[in-house]
Amino acid sequence: MPEPRSDAAMRDAHQAIALTVAYEGSTFAGFARQEGLETVQGRLEEALGTVLGHRVQTVGAGRTDSGVHALGQVVSFETTADLDDLAVFGRSITALAAPDIVVRQARRARPGFSARFDALAREYRYRLSAGGVPPLFLAGLSWWVKRELDLDTMREASRLLVGEHDFRSFCVAESAEGKRTIRRIDAIEISEERPLGERCVVLRVVGNAFLHSMVRVMVGTLVEVGRGRREPSWVCDVLEARNRAAAGQTAPARGLTLWSVAYPDDVWI
């Protein structure tokens, strides 16, 4: 399907392109480019360089850790190349970055667009497989906690995390040093689903921005409550402590997916 042509004046200038990208995180040392390591950003920039004929610097909406998946990561870059058909362009990048990276959409954005700084909200989803039966089709996509979880107490605890808080306790200690650790969580929803026929619990977390490992520490903390080891109100103590040691464990990367990123409508051309 050909995209409508933008006007000639724009073609000469730098254009901003945004890719919506899905990846299977298990084969990557995370999103962010690192010399000598297999990363999502490194693989994408290599594919973009091949297709565009010039080096490309990309910006990702979320710097996912090693092993974390994405369904709707957004990656932006600028180019002077003449991209008539963005669907063809997206397929070319997918073919070069395959099989663990798929470009789901390629869009033109207003000049200066940044997938990171223009983002209004990010949604992460975390899958838990509870109970005595290990996940099979979901094995690489969920955390098997081996016991049933009390979702009502987890929901009660999760409500205490919604809103603007200092999430220092929910952040890898070193990365929080001297940094502002106040973030706003808009919603946490906990539901039972059966993707691929396998029962799992899905935690949906929406917020403006996240600290390093924040969702995974939130999940590890809520699982302590769901297992009955802690009362829901313990979450307030964890927040107040402003100390990583007060929270639960960091839930494994394989359960986490960067689900989607929201932008103002007027960024798209």
Place this chain on the structure above:
Amino acid sequence: MPEPRSDAAMRDAHQAIALTVAYEGSTFAGFARQEGLETVQGRLEEALGTVLGHRVQTVGAGRTDSGVHALGQVVSFETTADLDDLAVFGRSITALAAPDIVVRQARRARPGFSARFDALAREYRYRLSAGGVPPLFLAGLSWWVKRELDLDTMREASRLLVGEHDFRSFCVAESAEGKRTIRRIDAIEISEERPLGERCVVLRVVGNAFLHSMVRVMVGTLVEVGRGRREPSWVCDVLEARNRAAAGQTAPARGLTLWSVAYPDDVWI
């Protein structure tokens, strides 16, 4: 969770046990035991022999081909072993057969129970990924057909397959030689789903019994219609031809899952 104890008299006799088993088909040369090949039945019988201390002959409800997955395959066998706790037993078999086979449930059935001959109905599901974007999380679990499919014409065509028919055209030619090829299809449902966030088309096929590759040839035939290469009524010509060459291609194994098997309620103890 301990199972209720059966009475002492039963313990001495042969007991019939039914396992509900899920597996990822891509690593196996199919369900059925074959000397020198990695099969689901072979791996299960090895695990059962280790735990029960005697050789076990199993019967599967469906002989899935190489690469075909199962969510609810049922496997039966007889044993004289004293199995107090079937949940513990199921976990032991899962641990030994891991990671591509998971025992989801272990139940006691009436003496003489056969997972194959006592089955009332079998349900298969086939996943198709349509359109220009390849599947990522569903890559090993669906057939990427690369074009959009017209689901309405596929539904119209599928209705012509429901009921009792001679399905010789939908069966691997050699395996049909001299055999009865009449089967009853109870339902075919075609729906759009988003497991793991990825759009796919799911064909749900329920019937009493199936010929070799029958679901995959049915899917390949319905996809011809969905792509617009054939009219829905073509399916009647295919049925009437009683010739494998008249039907569409055999859809790839990776899209197919043996979803569940139904039994009369009174088989369970």
